[in-house]
Amino acid sequence: MRKHIMTQSPNILWFRRDLRVADHPALTAAVESGAPVLCLYIDHDFAGRARGGASKWWLHHSLKSLKADLKSLGAKLHILRGNPDVIIPSLVQEVAASAVHWSRRYDGDSIELDKSIKSTLKDDGIDAHSHSGSLLREPWEVKTGSDTYYKVFTPYWKACLKRDDIGPALPAPKSIDGWNGNIKGAMPIDDLELLPTDPDWAGGFDDPWTPGSAGAHKRLKSFLKNHVDDYKEQRNMAANEHGTSGLSPHLAFGEISPREIWHETHKVGGNTYTFLSEVGWREFSYVLLYHNPKLGSENYKEAFDDFKWQNSKAKLRAWQHGKTGYPFVDAGLRQLWATGWMHNRVRMVTASFLIKHLLVDWRKGEEWFWDTLVDADPASNAASWQWVAGSGADASPYFRIFNPFTQGEKFDPDGEYVKRWVPELSGMPKKYIHRPWEAPDEVLAKAGVKLGKDYPKPIVEHKAAREEALGRYKDSRG
DNA sequence: TTTTGAGTTGTTCGA
């Protein structure tokens, strides 16, 4: 048994953003090839830039979970670090691999990288097989009547639903004939040093999150059983921890597949349309990214190139630290810092605030989210920031400027969310918690808040900031 | 080819 491991030519399964064993077409193909499977992960830049800090934390735990899952099936997870363009061909030679399998990625940099590796291997007579698995449908699959990709969500999603031909989710392999020898340069997960140390800012991550496939499925199950029926009504309530599914980081790392979510949700039935539409938005973001590789760095609508940003570093910093003086905005940014995640409704409000009230280029916000979100995703992050900015496809119109305190009053009516994340305001009465600057002196005194000392005064005045933004928008249009 | 209706998530103002 042990002997053939070192002598028989293995198939390499290169894990990337698909850290699971179930519904994994690439893994299934590698197993079904009959050859031993060498399971590999390579730590390297993703989507053309360094991984964000919060993503690294998640990755560490996700790799541990995957390693355990593979071990129980009979395979070791080999970890390397460096440029895959060099590593893969050299590893293929080292172990005399006969094929390489992976799940497709759709951002421009990864596509280029995968293409380059594929062609190098081909020259050596080795087949690299790209498989689907990270999306319900490939981004080129769903086309309009005139054979172009969809640029508007609603008709896109209707076309997807009309086809109704999502294949069944694949079961995890019963066992894997793992190629478990030693390879050069392999390192333990801990040596990747993905966890923060000095300081350890991730103390607040452990409580809300359980990275890995088991955690993902547990969350999905509980959400479908208890909360999906109320999703349409509750998904916007910032303080409700069960209002949304919380699956985004699991999806981002591929610990669960959208196809699994799709079928599990249909099994439960009931009022699931709105929830599945959000899975649809993830798909749509990938359509946009695939057809616009610069979605994360360039305005989708060129008309926005002439917009005059103010790009104040001080204002950006105040926003990042949750010190804008607008409680709902600050609560969101502090939740992000503490837990690596922010409620979707609050993401829109904080993003709108940065772009339109503070006049900071949406790319600065996109970068901050990339660094701080555990669910940082090259498609969703880019498409969503452009949506808020108004520069994206099917975007919010620029003149739609979220009011940072009425949004709070609507979606956090009791101020529970603000009190949780901005504790210095926890003594404020409901009436003023979203606009402390309007509170009479005695109310502030009673709450123990001195504006400008315990909590900042508003960094900009809402009405004036709104008019300034609209004016600049108009100017940029000539 | 031309036309037509529609387009995630809002805000403000005035009646």
Added chain:
DNA sequence: GTCGAACAACTCAAA
């Protein structure tokens, strides 16, 4: 307090 209209103009998708 509530309701409808204006906010601008454009692009998209399908008939």
